[in-house]
Amino acid sequence: MTESSIWDQVLDYSHRPNPYPLYQEMRKTPVSQLPDGAYLVSTYAEIVSLLHDPRVSSDLSNNPHALAMAAEAAGVRGAEESIEAAAAAEAEGDGEVEGEGGRPMSKTFLLMDPPDHDRMRRLAMRHFGPPNSPRRIADLEPKMLQLVTDLIDAMEGKERIDFVEDLAYPFPVSVICELLGVPDEDKARFRVWVDMALQSTDPSLDPETQKARGEEAGKELNAFMSELVAAHQENPGTDMLSAMATDDGPEGRMTTEELVSVGLLLLIAGHETTVNLISNGALTLLRHPEVLQRLRDDPDLAIPMVEELLRYEPPVHFVPFRTALADIEVAGTTIPEGSAITLVLGAGNRDPGHVSDPDNFVPERENNEHLGFGGGIHMCFGAPLARLEAQVALTEMARRLQNPRLVTDPPPYRISPILRGPLHLEMDIDGIRP
Amino acid sequence: MRLVVDLTKCQGYAQCAFLAPDVFSIQGDEALVYDPNPSEEQRRRVLRAAAACPVQAIKLDRVDRAAVPPVPGEPPEEEGSGDGSQDAFMQTGRIVIVGASLAGLRAAEKLREEGFSGSLTLVGDEPHEPYDRPPLSKQVPAGVVAPEHTDLPRQREIDADWKLGVAATGLDLQGKQVRLADGTALDFDKLLISTGVRARPWPNPEEAALKGVLTLRTREDGARLQELLAARPRRVLVIGAGFIGSEIASVCVELGLDVTVAEAGPAPLGAALGGVVGAIAGEIQKENGVDLRCGVRVTALEGDASGQLCRVRLSDGTTLEVDVAVAALGVIRNVDWLEDSGLACGPWGVACDAGCRVIDANGLVTDDIFVAGDVARAPQPMFGYQFLAIEHWGNVVTQAEVAAHNMVNGQAGRWPHLAVPKFWSVQFGHEIKSVGVPSVADEVVITQGSVAQRRFLAVYGYKGRIVAAVAFNQNKWVEFYEPLIERAAPFPPPLALVDEPTHADPVPAGFQAMASPTQDATVVVTGHDPGERRATLNRTPLR
Numbered sequence: 001m002t003e004s005s006i007w008d009q010v011l012d013y014s015h016r017p018n019p020y021p022l023y024q025e026m027r028k029t030p031v032s033q034l035p036d037g038a039y040l041v042s043t044y045a046e047i048v049s050l051l052h053d054p055r056v057s058s059d060l061s062n063n064p065h066a067l068a069m070a071a072e073a074a075g076v077r078g079a080e081e082s083i084e085a086a087a088a089a090e091a092e093g094d095g096e097v098e099g100e101g102g103r104p105m106s107k108t109f110l111l112m113d114p115p116d117h118d119r120m121r122r123l124a125m126r127h128f129g130p131p132n133s134p135r136r137i138a139d140l141e142p143k144m145l146q147l148v149t150d151l152i153d154a155m156e157g158k159e160r161i162d163f164v165e166d167l168a169y170p171f172p173v174s175v176i177c178e179l180l181g182v183p184d185e186d187k188a189r190f191r192v193w194v195d196m197a198l199q200s201t202d203p204s205l206d207p208e209t210q211k212a213r214g215e216e217a218g219k220e221l222n223a224f225m226s227e228l229v230a231a232h233q234e235n236p237g238t239d240m241l242s243a244m245a246t247d248d249g250p251e252g253r254m255t256t257e258e259l260v261s262v263g264l265l266l267l268i269a270g271h272e273t274t275v276n277l278i279s280n281g282a283l284t285l286l287r288h289p290e291v292l293q294r295l296r297d298d299p300d301l302a303i304p305m306v307e308e309l310l311r312y313e314p315p316v317h318f319v320p321f322r323t324a325l326a327d328i329e330v331a332g333t334t335i336p337e338g339s340a341i342t343l344v345l346g347a348g349n350r351d352p353g354h355v356s357d358p359d360n361f362v363p364e365r366e367n368n369e370h371l372g373f374g375g376g377i378h379m380c381f382g383a384p385l386a387r388l389e390a391q392v393a394l395t396e397m398a399r400r401l402q403n404p405r406l407v408t409d410p411p412p413y414r415i416s417p418i419l420r421g422p423l424h425l426e427m428d429i430d431g432i433r434p
Numbered sequence: 435m436r437l438v439v440d441l442t443k444c445q446g447y448a449q450c451a452f453l454a455p456d457v458f459s460i461q462g463d464e465a466l467v468y469d470p471n472p473s474e475e476q477r478r479r480v481l482r483a484a485a486a487c488p489v490q491a492i493k494l495d496r497v498d499r500a501a502v503p504p505v506p507g508e509p510p511e512e513e514g515s516g517d518g519s520q521d522a523f524m525q526t527g528r529i530v531i532v533g534a535s536l537a538g539l540r541a542a543e544k545l546r547e548e549g550f551s552g553s554l555t556l557v558g559d560e561p562h563e564p565y566d567r568p569p570l571s572k573q574v575p576a577g578v579v580a581p582e583h584t585d586l587p588r589q590r591e592i593d594a595d596w597k598l599g600v601a602a603t604g605l606d607l608q609g610k611q612v613r614l615a616d617g618t619a620l621d622f623d624k625l626l627i628s629t630g631v632r633a634r635p636w637p638n639p640e641e642a643a644l645k646g647v648l649t650l651r652t653r654e655d656g657a658r659l660q661e662l663l664a665a666r667p668r669r670v671l672v673i674g675a676g677f678i679g680s681e682i683a684s685v686c687v688e689l690g691l692d693v694t695v696a697e698a699g700p701a702p703l704g705a706a707l708g709g710v711v712g713a714i715a716g717e718i719q720k721e722n723g724v725d726l727r728c729g730v731r732v733t734a735l736e737g738d739a740s741g742q743l744c745r746v747r748l749s750d751g752t753t754l755e756v757d758v759a760v761a762a763l764g765v766i767r768n769v770d771w772l773e774d775s776g777l778a779c780g781p782w783g784v785a786c787d788a789g790c791r792v793i794d795a796n797g798l799v800t801d802d803i804f805v806a807g808d809v810a811r812a813p814q815p816m817f818g819y820q821f822l823a824i825e826h827w828g829n830v831v832t833q834a835e836v837a838a839h840n841m842v843n844g845q846a847g848r849w850p851h852l853a854v855p856k857f858w859s860v861q862f863g864h865e866i867k868s869v870g871v872p873s874v875a876d877e878v879v880i881t882q883g884s885v886a887q888r889r890f891l892a893v894y895g896y897k898g899r900i901v902a903a904v905a906f907n908q909n910k911w912v913e914f915y916e917p918l919i920e921r922a923a924p925f926p927p928p929l930a931l932v933d934e935p936t937h938a939d940p941v942p943a944g945f946q947a948m949a950s951p952t953q954d955a956t957v958v959v960t961g962h963d964p965g966e967r968r969a970t971l972n973r974t975p976l977r
Contacts, residue, residue, distance in 0.1 A: 052913040054882055054931035114933035115884065122463070130451035130460040137452050138479065300478065303485045326930035337930070367490045375488060377910050384452035387486055 003032035007040060011417050017410035019317070019417070020359065023347035031333040037065065038340040039324075039333075042347035044354035044371070046330050050343060051319075051376035055326045058378060059113045063323035063340055108265040110378065111321075117377065123254055124262050127243035129384065136240070137384050140175065144392045147174050152400050156432050160407065163282050163425040164275065167397070172274035172389055176267055179385070181232060181239025186224070190267075193220045221264060229259045240266075266382070274386045276315035276414075276421025278393045281306070283425055284313055284361055285394065286406040291363050295398040302391040305363035309390065310349075310372025312361050317346035317420050319374055345371040346420070402430040435477060436495040436587040437484070438566050439468055442828030442856040443491035446865060446909040450483035450492060458483060462863030463889065463907040470569060471583030495587035520844055523623060527552035529841065530612055530620050532602045533628030533768075534558025536566065536827065537807030537834040541626055542592040544838035554594045555620055557612065559601035562653060568827060570656035571681040572860060576688055577664055581657040602629070605775040607794075607803070624841050627772070627784055627792065627805040628834065631765035631825065636673070641735035646743035646758045650678055651765070659760065663689055667757035670694070671746050673732050675702030677859045679762030680715065684861035687722045694725040694754055696732050699946060706857075707868070707904055709944020710878050711892050714885055714906070715866075722862045735759055765825065767809050777803065780971065783811035783823040788850040790837035795957065796969045806830070806837040812851060816920065817874050817901065824871075826857040854916050864888055867912050870902030870919040878943040879926045882933045883908055890935070891915070894943055895925025 003026070009015050010022050023042065026032070030043040041047050050056050060067040109120035126132045151167045161167075177187055197217035205213070229245060233256075236242035241263055244254055254262065285292040295301045322341040327334050335341060348371045350358040355370075373380035380386070397404075407426035414423045439450075439458075446464025450457070457472040457480055472480055484492040529545060531538045534556045542554060558564075565584045573579035597614065604613035611619045633649035636642035646667070648658055663670070663686065670686050672679045675697035686693035695702065701712030702719060719726045731749040738744045746754050769779040777800075778785040778793045784805045785793040790812065792803040807830045811823040832853040840848045859866045872878075875894035883890035883906075891911055894902035899922040903915035918927065926940045961967040 049914070049917070052910060054911055054914055054933070057932055059932075114882075115887075115889075118889070118933075130448045130455070131462070134451055134455040134459060138455050300481060303478075303481050307485050325932070326928065368485070369488065369490050373488070379447055379488065379910075383447075384449055384486065387449075387482070388453070391482070 003029055003040065004035050007034055013413075013415065016413035016415075016417065016420065019346065019420070020350060023344065023350060026344065026347050027351060030331040031335065038342060039335045040342050040344055041330065042344040042351075043331070044348040044351035047343045047345065047348040047371060048375060050322070050328075050330065050341065051374060051378070053328065055324060055328050056341060057113050057323045057325050058111055058117070058321075060111055060321060060323070062325065063321075063338065065340060108261050110265065110269075114377065119251055120258065120262070121377075121381065123249065123251060123258075124244065124266070124381070126249050127240045127247065128381070132249075133243075136179075137388060140179065140385075141388060141392065143178060144171075144175060144389060145396070147171055147178075148393050148396045152396060152432060155401075155429070158429070160426060160428050163397075163427055164279050164422055165424065167393060168279040168282065168425070169271075169275050171278070171393055172271035172386075175274075175385070175389055176270035179239065179270070180241045180263065180267060181237050182228065182241075182267070186228075189224065190221075193217045193224070196220070221268075222260065225260045225264045225267070226256075229256060229263060270382050270385065272419060273315040273380075274382075274389050276419055277306075277309065277386055277390045279422045279425050280313035280315065280420075281309045281390055281394045282397055282427075283406070283411065283422055284309060285398065286404060286427065287409070288361060291361070292398050292404075294363070295395065299395045299399070301363055302395045304365060304368065306387055306390045306394070307368040307370065307372070308361060308363050308365045311355070311365075311368060311370035312349070314346055314349055314370070314372045315386075315419060315421060316372075316374070316380075317344065318418050319343040319345060319378075320418065345374065400433045401427075402433055404429050435472060435474065435480060436585050437468070437470055437472070437480065438493050438587055439466060440491040440493065440828065440831070441466065441568070441858045441860075442826070443489045444487075444858075444909070445489055445913070447488050449486040449488065453486055454479035454483040461860065462865065464909050465860040465863060465865035465907075467573060467578075467860065469573070469579060469583075470566060471579070471585070493587055493589065497588040497591050523552065524550055524842060525552060527623045528555075528621060529553070529624050529626065530555045530557065530622040531626040531628060532557045532612060532771075533626075533630055533807065533809070534560070534596070534598060535564050535628065535630055535807070536586065537628035537630070537830045537837075538626070539564040539586055539588075539592075540831050540834040541628065541806060541838040541841075542594055543589050544835045545842060546590060546592050548839060548842050550842045552623075554592065555597060555622075556594045557597045557600060557602050557614065557620070559599070559615075560652065561599035563596070563598065565653055567651070570653065571650060571678050572685065574656040575650075575659045575663055575682060575685045577660055581653045581660065584653065584656075602771050605772055605777070607776050607800075610802075622802075624802045625804065626837055626841065627803065627809060628807045629768035629771070630808045631767050634761070634763040634766050636735070636759075636761040636763070638735070641737075642761070643741075644735055644737040644743040645741055646756075647735055647761070648759075649761050649763075650682065659758075662758045663691065665757075667691065669754060669756040669758075671696065671732070671754060671756045671759040672762055673759060674698075674762040674764070675716075675719075675726070675728075676705060676762055676764065677703065677857075679760070680719065680861050681859060682760050682762065683719060683724050683726075684722070687724060687862065692725070694727065694756070695719065696730045696748055697726070697728045698731050700728050701944075702726065702728070704944070704946065705873065707872055707892075708875065708878060708894070709946075710941055711872075711904055712944070714888075715861075718862050718864060718888065732759075765808070767823070769809065778971075782821070783809050785811050785821060788813055788815065788852065789840045789848050790833060790851060791840065795971050796967075804837040804841055806833040814855075814871070815850075815852065816854065816922070817871055817896075820874070822855075822871065824855045826855055828856045829853065854919055865905075865907055865909055867905045867909055868902060869904075869912050869916050870894065870900070872902040872904055872943070873945055875901050875943045875945065877925065877940040879938055879940040880935050881927060881929060881938060882911060882931055882935070884935065893925065893927060895940065898925050899923070900925045900927060 006026050010019050026042040030046050032040050109117045155161050232242045233245045236246045320342045324335045324339045326337050352358050373383040404427045411422040411425050448460050451460045458468045564586045566586050569584050574581050601615040602612050603615050613619050633651035669692040672683050672695045675695050683693050683695050701709050701716050703715045704712040734747040736745040767783045772779045778795050786805045787799050790804045791799045792805050808825045811821050813819045814822050833851050836849050836851040856869045872894045875896045877895045881891050881893045889907040891908050892904045900918045905912050957969045958972050959969050
């Protein structure tokens with residue numbers, strides 16, 4: 001099988017439930033070139049080295065070809081379907097093109113290189129975590145538990161639940177809304193646009209309609225965040241958006257445009273990936289009922305188990321749209337200057353050259369160094385939040401759902417090969433424990 | 435619970451500081467500080483932090499955990515096995531480790547891990563079980579960690595016979611015995627020397643004996659410094675601006691104490707980082723309020739009637755009123771006990787091959803005497819096979835592991851110690867990370883970031899090859915430079931990097947010419963026939 005045919009199959013929706021045999025095939029050639037000129041990197045050590053390689057740029061303006069692909073991906077897949085694509089969609093062409101309403105949009109730090117990346121990330125991090133706000137995430141734990149408890153309480157009386165609809169989706173959305181200071185009543189509005197954006201990936205619709213829905217969703221989300229930012233600037237609370245809107249750190253205050261783009265990035269990336277982490281985790285537990293039982297008996301098992309889930313069933317499978325600023329030799333192949341690079345994290349995570357017994361789910365695996373959150377300067381901003389959410393959600397699932405059984409295996413998957421996870425996860429339960 | 439963070443691995447992702455904010459915190463952009471002995475209440479949060487570390491740098495005490503495999507572990511597959519004597523050694527052999535600190539402990543753990551189930555004795559001249567030293571110049575003097583809370587965590591039970599508070603006084607190579615200060619002797623089949631170094635004292639013994647004058651190496655030193663700083667001295671004098679001296683100055687600033695640093699060389703950290711990067715470190719000290727005086731020697735420490743330090747005189751003609759003076763003048767290798775052993779040892783350390791096998795005075799490799807840690811002086815194939823003693827935490831760990839492995843494996847299964855040296859320092863809220871050996875360089879170039887913002891990478895070259903990289907608050911890029919050093923990539927590196935500085939021309943690195951210890955030939959050769967010829971170390975000073 002050629003690299004391009006393997007890659008085509010990875011992208012093909014029919015392989016969404018289990019891309020891992022394709023990844024195994026792909027790893028036989030650690031660095032391969034696709035017909036469109038882009039390079040795929042699929043083995044652990046090579047991915048890690050490129051994540052730390054200053055010759056690899058995340059700034060799409062260094063690569064017109066990748067920029068075009070990103071714009072297309074954003075248009076076709078919809079704003080929520082990939083973090084990178086989402087950021088590209090927000091940026092509406094990376095600042096080269098005017099944003100919605102004729103206003104130039106600033107891109108997010110996801111698609112920036114240092115020093116701009118570092119400055120923007122520090123500006124956002126000031127209000128999210130250490131060194132300036134070290135307790136914000138750890139202190140959310142009781143609130144997280146309350147949110148999960150309420151969602152599980154609401155399952156009372158049901159014999160069949162959809163774990164995605166009933167918990168894995170609403171929980172992270174509530175957490176990120178709590179964190180950013182999005183009012184409860186706006187959650188429903190927000191969902192409308194996410195659904196609309198999802199239609200942009202519906203293959204049963206014609207491409208024109210898909211594109212229109214995606215653009216409309218992007219426009220609405222932008223307008224929504226602009227409104228929200230304005231409200232927080234006028235009436236600040238204790239949430240993160242208020243802090244970002246009003247704080248004057250040593251590096252100054254974010255502009256309104258920056259606030260809108262960072263706000264949207266956090267809102268979207270802050271839950272879309274976590275939904276997958278939690279639902280992939282629930283699915284894996286249902287496939288391993290003995291682990292589910294062990295987690296019930298020992299909630300601390302959730303701590304290493306979530307790391308193993310991030311390795312075994314990561315929520316983000318690729319990092320696309322990186323660009324080589326120079327000729328880069330990787331595993332005997334030279335990636336020429338200007339080439340687009342896609343790092344296949346999902347393949348690297350199961351590289352037998354890095355981890356023993358990679359295709360087995362070993363919840364207590366020690367020294368688990370994985371690519372679940374990427375690495376280097378772009379490592380997932382929200383990683384600690386996602387970890388804690390997954391630990392709380394899956395521990396409570398194990399503790400409270402009585403005898404959960406998977407209805408369909410594999411469940412229906414979401415469209416995206418990048419942000420991979422079940423669209424629905426129906427399970428039958430015998431009841432809810434107090 | 436006890437923990438240690440391998441800061442040579444840490445890249446400042448801060449996952450631990452998010453998840454256990456009472457135990458781990460970040461200073462500045464990415465400098466991690468932590469409590470090595472958090473309370474049991476923090477247990478779950480610490481477990482979360484350790485699991486979440488992207489580079490798995492947090493090591494917890496694991497001896498009480500059921501998951502730890504029983505001692506001894508499964509013996510590894512031995513190449514060319516069937517060697518009965520090797521099998522017997524693994525079962526009933528006697529290994530003595532002299533030096534019960536990081537290297538000794540890590541080697542002991544590794545020996546058990548590799549299946550050695552014979553008798554294991556650890557000898558240490560300090561009365562404590564192995565403890566971690568980096569906090570002694572950081573968290574301990576700052577008063578945030580108690581000196582006795584720095585015990586190293588145990589990765590596994592090692593089932594050793596501990597001889598603590600007893601120094602080794604001699605080695606009988608022929609009789610395979612280590613003599614101890616209590617008059618007893620230990621028989622061994624294989625020996626690991628990991629006696630480390632001690633602080634170089636202030637050269638004038640009377641002045642060194644004044645109250646308020648100290649060096650910093652041991653837990654007791656750390657406790658004393660913590661106490662002295664807590665008493666709010668009028669001014670602290672730090673003599674020597676190497677890493678220890680600079681870190682102490684940083685702690686003084688953190689505590690709001692007036693501090694003067696007297697450095698004989700042209701810049702702080704000059705011996706390790708060279709004059710160019712050292713000058714930047716000097717600017718950082720000054721902008722943090724340190725009274726930094728380079729090119730200045732301390733000519734006298736003066737006490738009052740009670741023997742308390744009260745005044746110092748400097749070679750720039752000034753006098754300072756100070757209550758505390760810390761001599762941070764580097765180290766002396768603990769080789770005195772090996773003086774008559776016939777091993778190749780001296781002020782430069784104990785010489786060994788790349789597999790940690792000690793070399794005797796004739797230059798012959800011994801087969802059952804090994805050395806690891808600060809006292810070891812090993813050839814570095816990456817740097818022209820120079821014999822270098824490297825006093826870095828990470829080097830101690832990797833060298834101890836290689837030594838232990840080689841002690842229990844035959845010729846074909848041995849490992850060379852080829853780890854690229856790395857070190858870190860936390861000072862004035864900045865994280866300094868080094869990979870390679872900057873001090874062998876002749877040139878340096880800034881490749882990424884901004885010196886003005888104190889976020890940059892400096893790459894060091896020697897004769898057109900990259901030999902080291904030093905990062906100030908740019909931790910996550912350091913990994914990129916390591917393979918360039920390993921492969922002796924051309925210097926200066928071709929620049930097409932993110933965040934390139936506008937000016938990126940190599941300049942002389944600014945290291946002071948250093949006399950190689952081998953220039954002081956201290957060996958005389960005797961005998962005529964091949965079987966008679968012997969080299970003997972000559973202890974008489976040549977000049």
